[in-house]
Amino acid sequence: MTRAITYSAFGGPDVLTLTDVPASDPGPGQLAVRIEAAGVNPIDGKLRSGLRPSGEISEPRRTGSDAAGIVTSVGEGAEGFRVGDAVVLFGASGTYADEVVVDAANAQPRPPEVSAAEGAAIGIPVGTAYQSLRSLAVGPSDTLLIHAGSGAVGQAAIQLAVLWGARVVATASPRRFDRVRALGATPVAYGEGLAERVRDATPDGITVALDAAGTDEAIQTSLELVADRDRIATIVRGRDAGSFGIRAFSGGSPEGLSPRQQEWRREAVPVAIALMAAGRFSVELGPSFALADATQAHRALESGTDGKITLLP
Template identity: 50%
Template sequence: MLEVVDVERPAPPDDGVVIEVRAAGVNPVDTKVRRGLRGNGPLPIGLGSDAAGVVVAVGPATTRWTVGDEVVARGLTGAYATHVAAGSAHLVRRPPALGHTQGAAIGVPAGTAYQVLRSLKLTEGEALLVHAGSGGVGQAAVQFARLWGATVVATARPANHDRLRALGATPVAYGEGLLDRLRRVAPGGFDATLDAAGTDEALLTSLTLTRDPDRIATVVAVEQAATLGIRAFSGSRPGWLSDEERAWRAEALQVTVDLARQDRFSIEIAAGYPLDAVAEAHRHSETTHVRGKIVLVP
């Protein structure tokens, strides 16, 4: 059950701050935490790991941040709030060109896409297949891959194809006949695949068309990965990411903010909900047909 309650405002950690939250990202993993599908300790628990806002208090050992700084944050606990505590290492500065809602939409999607493509060693001139290309992770993966000089084919509903073309990908509709459609647009197959859909269809086409199964990664069907001989990456489960891969997820926040400041990275907001409509935001997320990112605006 989701419930908005009044609690004491958090105190800043010694090397950290308190953020007045202007926007918080809603990620699919949040709905799994709510349902008890992740090991999160005893409930109740504050949800949300991504946010953007203004520093309103600093800890005694904090030297980098001052009250009034505009920040983007990742890796938090309880970002669905008006105020949240954050360690300094979880923050980057928010440039004026990046809105609060866009900033709050970066952490998990961009971090996941960036880390997976780094883990798959995607390089210039290669061909990448992205399943669920119009979601938050998919759109980030398309953009990183194109910036790195790869060609991208992405699966999505036809209504989302124009968005994928604008990001530089060749869109293909999923559903019956997907394998044949992918073969027509990529007769040579793919060097690497990122699966953000987790469907049997996505996994089958990935295995059939990707030259090396070790360069297929899923961020959804992680329990099936070992049986299929592909790779799985999940930041919400201990042991699923190496220390280097966790560092890449953290690195992606600054990388993406810098690209967005240069107008080289586009962040699409699917919907914004007030904090007291968090249940509606989760219902929207669980439709699995979200184009871009859902955010809460306290």
């Protein structure tokens, strides 16, 4: 047996339960991985609460998709991995656990420069930022506005856009300005008067905008400042993005990601790992919790933290 966090009903953080589940062997093309750190993402909370529909729960459901750990067993044909390898996991199923079995396609080697907690902070945030910027074709002639620039997705988007030659303005709370500045963006406070403050910070205008906040203010400000609606995207307001004529990448959108977009999300992980190993990209770590304290971790997720929350089995 092994331990995993499961839930049997949608609800608040209290539905998360530490459960004994059978340990399984990796099938063909799969790896068994001992989890060292699991990343806690906002989507985990939205799925748990039922805010993001995910079908009826017929048996205890595991949760979590990002992690880092050590390979403990290699299934037949899982090329390129050996027992003892340190890996980053992304797009996996049930990473809030001591162990998980994943397709080898959802694992990437983790070099010693990238800690387990940092590795667990890559998958969803960096994949989303990378794919969003690729889809919006952000490049050196752009000035990009990022809403929620101090969050996990926002910080990844700032760093990638700066690396790709764009100028970046990012919204954040004033207490987070130093972090946003250190990543290479001009920070601007969200709240009343946002469009005016962004205009003051960018006399030549904004050419492209990415919303990771999901507020009316973020949508309306982007509409006011960016002429081409094809260059405005949200990752939160997928449900009503169409009514504004802007793009949505998942985030409740009725349209799924295209194969190319899914490919970009996967491509982001080795790109980020290589950049982190070279000291050119960073993730901000927040509070960590024991696996048994997943309920507290989700309470922290819902009240908001600076940096990525991780579970350490």
